[in-house]
Amino acid sequence: MRMPSIKIAVAGASGYAGGELLRLLLAHPEVEIGALTGASNAGQPLGALQPHLVPLADRVLVETSLDTLRGHDVVFLALPHGQSGDIAALLGAADPSTVVIDCGADFRLADPAAWDKFYGGNHAGTWPYGLPELPGQREQLTGATRIAVPGCYPTVSTLSLAPAVAAGIVEPDVTVVAASGTSGAGKAAKPHLLGSEVMGNASAYGVGGAHRHTPEITQNLSKLTEGTVRVSFTPLLVPMPRGILATCSAKLTGTATADDVYEVYAKAYADEPFVHLLPQGQWPQTKSVTGSNSVHLQVTVDEDARRMIAVGAVDNLSKGTAGAAVQCMNLALGLDEGLGLSTVGVAP
Numbered sequence: 001m002r003m004p005s006i007k008i009a010v011a012g013a014s015g016y017a018g019g020e021l022l023r024l025l026l027a028h029p030e031v032e033i034g035a036l037t038g039a040s041n042a043g044q045p046l047g048a049l050q051p052h053l054v055p056l057a058d059r060v061l062v063e064t065s066l067d068t069l070r071g072h073d074v075v076f077l078a079l080p081h082g083q084s085g086d087i088a089a090l091l092g093a094a095d096p097s098t099v100v101i102d103c104g105a106d107f108r109l110a111d112p113a114a115w116d117k118f119y120g121g122n123h124a125g126t127w128p129y130g131l132p133e134l135p136g137q138r139e140q141l142t143g144a145t146r147i148a149v150p151g152c153y154p155t156v157s158t159l160s161l162a163p164a165v166a167a168g169i170v171e172p173d174v175t176v177v178a179a180s181g182t183s184g185a186g187k188a189a190k191p192h193l194l195g196s197e198v199m200g201n202a203s204a205y206g207v208g209g210a211h212r213h214t215p216e217i218t219q220n221l222s223k224l225t226e227g228t229v230r231v232s233f234t235p236l237l238v239p240m241p242r243g244i245l246a247t248c249s250a251k252l253t254g255t256a257t258a259d260d261v262y263e264v265y266a267k268a269y270a271d272e273p274f275v276h277l278l279p280q281g282q283w284p285q286t287k288s289v290t291g292s293n294s295v296h297l298q299v300t301v302d303e304d305a306r307r308m309i310a311v312g313a314v315d316n317l318s319k320g321t322a323g324a325a326v327q328c329m330n331l332a333l334g335l336d337e338g339l340g341l342s343t344v345g346v347a348p
């Protein structure tokens with residue numbers, strides 16, 4: 001029997017993103033799973049923290065350090081933002097050929113001032129951005145040794161708006177209102193994520209341009225047109241474990257009809273395996289993408305308001321983080337881009 005040839009490590013294996021990475025990597029035919037690291041949970045068996053990862057139940061988490069992470073072909077970092085820069089620098093110095101894929105925000109933004117405003121502290125740098133569906137991005141990721149995986153809201157918002165912005169059929173001034181399930185906030189205990197706070201409740205947060213994904217969405221869309229795209233982003237927290245539903249809109253520049261806009265999207269995503277434009281009139285739902293690496297999209301025109309409306313659904317942990325990270329690993333290593341990934345969701 002042929003043995004898997006790519007040895008990977010996951011830093012942050014006790015967290016939600018790390019757990020989803022491992023769920024996907026267990027099904028990847030080329031991957032051998034090496035070191036699994038944690039912080040407060042170092043020393044614990046993975047089975048006590050991620051009991052759904054049955055084949056890895058007896059694996060013990062080790063501390064997150066150069067010693068535990070070096071010597072792998074690929075290292076995935078699934079750490080709180082601000083924690084990837086130092087370990088990435090150590091890995092780069094020790095094993096320059098190791099592919100490092102950061103699920104956090106540390107290397108996503110090109111503008112240090114934007115980093116400082118929304119995150120604070122040292123800007124670690126800028127790595128190739130792991131959204132292959134953006135024009136020219138797949139080429140940048142092929143053979144890359146450093147990749148910054150996009151944020152979950154930016155993934156679905158960018159893919160929902162990119163074709164319209166690139167084609168100039170909407171003004172460079174967009175609105176995104178996106179509802180997320182609670183796993184988007186990570187596994188660490190926080191009072192606002194208690195069941196009694198979340199169940200039966202929907203709430204807005206980061207309102208008024210305050211959310212740290214605003215500069216990331218702005219950066220992505222502004223690359224598609226001249227000048228800066230203005231982005232008004234409002235996130236909502238809703239009582240479901242996984243998924244994001246983003247409603248995106250912008251004023252039309254001309255006389256495009258719903259059919260014209262749909263055509264632009266159909267053409268833009270015709271060859272994208274993980275972007276699924278639904279048949280006209282059918283609207284995305286989060287349950288259709290649960291566990292899958294797909295983004296589901298629909299688009300139309302509100303004739304009275306003369307605005308384009310695009311709705312996108314993504315699983316924040318799959319295509320919104322871990323699936324994107326695996327897709328990027330495949331590209332970096334010259335493998336089939338979809339290896340180990342599925343377009344099939346779990347519904348209901």
Ligand SMILES: NC(=O)C1=CN([C@@H]2O[C@H](COP(=O)(O)OP(=O)(O)OC[C@H]3O[C@@H](n4cnc5c(N)ncnc54)[C@H](OP(=O)(O)O)[C@@H]3O)[C@@H](O)[C@H]2O)C=CC1
Binds near residue numbers: 015018038040080103
């Ligand atoms: N959840 C999501 O939907 C998405 C998450 N991401 C990004 O992925 C990264 C991980 O997120 P998520 O899994 O949700 O978060 P979790 O809180 O669920 O997990 C965080 C992980 O990091 C470890 N950790 C905590 N503090 C430190 C530290 N100081 N040094 C080293 N390791 C540490 C934790 O270990 P321990 O438990 O042992 O303390 C745990 O394994 C974040 O950067 C997040 O922004 C990106 C897109 C979507």
Ligand SMILES: CC(=O)N[C@@H](CCC(=O)OP(=O)(O)O)C(=O)O
Binds near residue numbers: 104185
């Ligand atoms: C519901 C919820 O709290 N979501 C998180 C999004 C986390 C995420 O995916 O973003 P990063 O990868 O940039 O951390 C938030 O709004 O901060």
